[in-house]
Amino acid sequence: EVILKVQDLFKSYNRGTPVLQDIQMELKQGEFISIIGPSGAGKSTFLRCINRMIDPTSGSIVFDNTEMTFLKKADLRKQRSKIGMVFQHYNLVSRLTVFENVLHGRFGYKSTIQGVFSLFSEEEKELALTILDKLGMKEFAYKRCDQLSGGQKQRVGIARALVQQPKLLLCDEPIASLDPNASKVIMDHLKDICETMGITVLVNLHQVDVALKYSDRVIGLNKGKIVYDGIPEKLSNAA
Numbered sequence: 367e368v369i370l371k372v373q374d375l376f377k378s379y380n381r382g383t384p385v386l387q388d389i390q391m392e393l394k395q396g397e398f399i400s401i402i403g404p405s406g407a408g409k410s411t412f413l414r415c416i417n418r419m420i421d422p423t424s425g426s427i428v429f430d431n432t433e434m435t436f437l438k439k440a441d442l443r444k445q446r447s448k449i450g451m452v453f454q455h456y457n458l459v460s461r462l463t464v465f466e467n468v469l470h471g472r473f474g475y476k477s478t479i480q481g482v483f484s485l486f487s488e489e490e491k492e493l494a495l496t497i498l499d500k501l502g503m504k505e506f507a508y509k510r511c512d513q514l515s516g517g518q519k520q521r522v523g524i525a526r527a528l529v530q531q532p533k534l535l536l537c538d539e540p541i542a543s544l545d546p547n548a549s550k551v552i553m554d555h556l557k558d559i560c561e562t563m564g565i566t567v568l569v570n571l572h573q574v575d576v577a578l579k580y581s582d583r584v585i586g587l588n589k590g591k592i593v594y595d596g597i598p599e600k601l602s603n604a605a
């Protein structure tokens with residue numbers, strides 16, 4: 367089953383030269399895909415086009431059978447809720463607890479007032495704790511995020527994305543700020559999420575060795591163009 371189909375995608379900022387050109391891509395449900403390429407290749411721009419954090423200049427993005435490019439606000443919100451996002455710098459609210467950050471993955475950070483827990487049903491809280499447990503972070507649920515290590519913060523970032531119960535997880539350089547040990551923990555979790563939950567994982571990486579080790583499929587991006595799309599084994603032979 368195809369979960370994401372990108373056709374003829376172009377993106378330029380401020381009418382400049384395109385930073386994404388003629389992108390064609392089809393992702394299947396449950397695939398683990400890495401996008402690799404040098405800094406400035408357009409990896410981050412591509413992920414942000416998929417969830418419409420930015421608007422593509424032209425082209426079509428069909429996610430979960432819905433064309434993303436013409437959606438009205440309410441429909442866009444509904445589509446976006448099926449797309450989890452994980453960032454290099456975690457994007458957590460540091461003065462809130464782990465539990466609060468994760469719960470807010472479901473509703474955004476609109477309400478960060480005291481007593482925020484009344485917003486959430488018992489089921490939602492249970493889901494959040496189950497996911498934290500899966501990521502080995504349950505014991506940190508009531509710690510403030512600014513007391514965590516980088517690797518722990520990223521596990522909270524992943525948990526926050528997962529409470530949305532997404533079909534697609536977009537990870538923009540999720541291990542670029544982490545040491546090798548923490549990186550391995552994060553990549554192992556992402557792989558496990560893909561395999562046990564059936565979630566499609568699309569991850570931007572600049573470490574080629576990591577991409578080769580974990581991915582079903584690797585996409586090479588250079589100067590805004592796809593220069594490779596295939597199994598990791600073939601890329602290692604080419605390199």
Ligand code: ADP
Pocket residue numbers: 379385403404405406407408409410411412
């Ligand atoms: P990568 O994630 O592969 O490092 P990016 O998508 O961040 O690549 O950037 C691709 C190109 O687009 C770079 O030349 C970058 O400077 C440019 N770019 C990224 N964001 C913006 C922006 N908001 N405005 C203008 N140019 C941008």
Ligand code: ADP
Pocket residue numbers: 410454
């Ligand atoms: P990263 O590679 O970690 O995303 P960047 O420096 O590429 O960091 O981007 C940081 C922010 O600056 C992003 O929001 C990006 O859109 C913006 N940006 C990147 N390049 C440009 C550019 N040439 N002009 C304007 N904004 C840019």
